Amino acid sequence: xxxxxxxxxELYCKRTQTPVEFIDDLLEFEMxxxxxxxxxxxxxxxxxxxxxxxxxxxxxxxxxxxxxxxxNHMLExxxxxxxxxxxxxxxxxxxxx
Amino acid sequence: MEFIDYxxxxxxxKKASQADIKKAYRKLARKLHPDLNPNDKTAQEKFxxxxxxxxxxxxxxxxxxYDQYGKDWEHADAYEEAKRNxxxxxxGNRGGYTRSSGTNEDFSDFFESMFGGGGGGFGGGxxxxxxxxxxxxxxxxxxxxxxxxxxxxxxxxxxxxxxxITIPAGVEDGQTIKISGYGGDGVNGGPKGDLYxxxxxxxxxxxxxxxxxxxxxxxxxxxxxxxxxxxEVETLTGKVKLKVKPETQNDTKVKLKGKGMxxxxxxxxxxxxxxxxxxxxxxxxxxxEIQLFKQLSELR
Numbered sequence: 001x002x003x004x005x006x007x008x009x010e011l012y013c014k015r016t017q018t019p020v021e022f023i024d025d026l027l028e029f030e031m032x033x034x035x036x037x038x039x040x041x042x043x044x045x046x047x048x049x050x051x052x053x054x055x056x057x058x059x060x061x062x063x064x065x066x067x068x069x070x071x072n073h074m075l076e077x078x079x080x081x082x083x084x085x086x087x088x089x090x091x092x093x094x095x096x097x
Numbered sequence: 098m099e100f101i102d103y104x105x106x107x108x109x110x111k112k113a114s115q116a117d118i119k120k121a122y123r124k125l126a127r128k129l130h131p132d133l134n135p136n137d138k139t140a141q142e143k144f145x146x147x148x149x150x151x152x153x154x155x156x157x158x159x160x161x162x163y164d165q166y167g168k169d170w171e172h173a174d175a176y177e178e179a180k181r182n183x184x185x186x187x188x189g190n191r192g193g194y195t196r197s198s199g200t201n202e203d204f205s206d207f208f209e210s211m212f213g214g215g216g217g218g219f220g221g222g223x224x225x226x227x228x229x230x231x232x233x234x235x236x237x238x239x240x241x242x243x244x245x246x247x248x249x250x251x252x253x254x255x256x257x258x259x260x261x262i263t264i265p266a267g268v269e270d271g272q273t274i275k276i277s278g279y280g281g282d283g284v285n286g287g288p289k290g291d292l293y294x295x296x297x298x299x300x301x302x303x304x305x306x307x308x309x310x311x312x313x314x315x316x317x318x319x320x321x322x323x324x325x326x327x328x329e330v331e332t333l334t335g336k337v338k339l340k341v342k343p344e345t346q347n348d349t350k351v352k353l354k355g356k357g358m359x360x361x362x363x364x365x366x367x368x369x370x371x372x373x374x375x376x377x378x379x380x381x382x383x384x385x386e387i388q389l390f391k392q393l394s395e396l397r
Binding site: 049060 | 135275287307
């Protein structure tokens with residue numbers, strides 16, 4: 001497998017002073033996916049934003065992983081509902097015209 | 098520049114203890130944190146305000162100065178000067194109240210004026226706990242509906258620099274895109290934050306947009322509706338000829354395939370345009386017209 005498009009977790013943690021245990025927690029809660037290439041673990045670049053967001057929630061608000069997992073589900077739901085609301089509002093304008 | 102009541106912002110009493118302040122701040126932070134309120138500008142602005150209030154009130158020295166001058170903060174310099182003269186001291190640092198030449202987006206002008214440069218973002222005692230990434234910034238770009246019919250190149254002025262971006266055709270109203278690395282400076286040598294650009298699409302046309310489809314009402318005469326006709330209809334990309342079938346009913350809907358909005362990031366693919374015929378009945382009828390309509394009704 002080609003490691004060119006992935007970010008090595010060990011290096012990322014070292015550079016950003018992120019504890020490796022935190023990445024392990026994310027894996028345990030299936031919040032990110034990692035790729036094992038030879039003996040190193042890698043993460044796809046798109047997950048970096050997610051890692052940073054969760055890190056902020058944990059460190060700045062003191063929310064544990066169970067809480068963050070719940071928040072993620074609720075945010076997804078809110079997002080879906082907001083999109084649906086927007087679509088319905090747009091549809092409504094047709095009949096209000 | 099207006100006075101900001103930090104106590105009111107944190108919803109606490111002026112006699113609040115440090116523990117009360119911490120508790121109030123944490124409670125509001127959990128409610129307004131930007132990661133819990135994505136795309137909510139009001140929450141983000143409020144979050145900055147509670148951060149600022151905490152920065153001042155959780156620091157005993159800053160709180161003392163804030164309490165001392167309160168609403169008269171504008172005259173703080175003069176007070177300090179008078180005090181210094183009374184003491185007849187020849188030198189000494191007035192402490193605080195240095196005007197910052199730079200700006201800090203995290204803090205209000207009021208804060209900048211009273212305490213100088215900003216101290217830090219989220220976290221106890223005003224220290225940044227996010228040690229590697231700069232602050233994410235939000236901006237809004239206003240476009241007209243016709244502007245997004247094709248990919249558009251725009252130059253954004255970010256103050257210190259300009260960036261060129263290509264806005265894909267068909268972006269939605271309220272859609273946000275991320276431009277990596279154009280946010281605030283990183284901390285401890287970390288990467289820069291990101292810029293989140295939200296599009297505000299102004300629909301100044303008589304078309305209604307629902308997703309990729311467009312809707313429009315088209316008035317047709319009673320005679321065209323009954324006898325059938327060929328009419329010209331305006332679309333967003335020019336006029337098209339439409340055949341109105343004889344005996345067309347009011348509110349009949351016709352679909353013009355591919356005449357809607359371009360589909361975001363799908364080159365050459367478009368939504369549809371739905372035309373609803375609105376039959377208009379003639380007014381100010383002449384005697385002869387009335388007579389003819391009567392004759393017609395008698396035939397039914």
